[in-house]
Amino acid sequence: MGEFELIERFFAKSAKRPDVVLGIGDDAALITPPENHQLVVTTDTLVEGIHFFADIPANALGHKSLAVNLSDLAAMGAEPRWATLAITLPSARMAWMEQFCEGFFELAEYYNVTLVGGDTTRGPLSLTITAHGVVPMGQALTRSHGQVGDWVYVTGLLGGSALGLKHLQGLQKLTNEQRDTLLNLHYYPQPRVLSGYGLRGVASSCIDISDGLLADLGHIAKASGCSAKIQVEQLPIHPVVKSLCSPEEAIALALCGGEDYELCFSVPEENKGALEVALSYSGVHYHCIGQLVAGDEPISLYQGKEDYHLGGAHSWDHFRSS
């Protein structure tokens, strides 16, 4: 099957939003963006051997490659609308492509995202997706407007995806049930799109957790010119992680594991009530884990009133290098 047959068979037939004037099939897509909105644009690449193992289910890869991009849009408070997909394949295997597209389009259709174009090439497996969203003028969430005194929150639970990865690396034994739970988190992250909308006008800053809470909250602290204080006993650690790891390991995974694709955000004291309303309709749980404070260190860790020291050199290095 040649390049054009591949495009025709797998990509060109996808559903089209009414604001897509021309989608796949011309030299470029033609889109009518809504008035009084700003475009929000993000790109992420996944490369075999770096971001995923060769034996990842194709369906999971299709889902995850789009999900990580939608997660970035969610962190900006944007409504996702359009995407492009540059795919490099070693060979055109039909069954693999079908499963990949199933995972990709299931998520795309759920959020009404239209695939408007892309590129198809031969080579080592890699995927680059650019996702485009819109946000009402001036309402995007950013990393830089956190203020000293704002409360720090995260959606969902932390550490599950990272423990799933450890299992794939042969470093963690799991029962079948635990394996299903953790690999589902690792392979099928759910971008917090509805939470992102809800946080507009409520959160003072926001980021999605891809590299790990410490690194990503560290970005908020740096960009906002303050420091973030985390109470480790308040971290919403995934129950499977809690049941399998020592308390120290569980905290390290929640702080440094990464790939949770939850949102981490700050909320001014006066918006705490509004937050409850804002997130109620997204159906996602959230937890307060600390506060923005004055200081030079991006992050300080506490357990109760005591300093908390993170064990394991590599975890701390990960934090430091951010």
Ligand code: ADP
């Ligand atoms: P050109 O040579 O003009 O860049 P291509 O032959 O690469 O165009 O692609 C033809 C059409 O198919 C274009 O509309 C392009 O956006 C689309 N396309 C190619 N690959 C993909 C893909 N992987 N996913 C979605 N659309 C694709």
Ligand code: MG
């Ligand atoms: Mg062309």
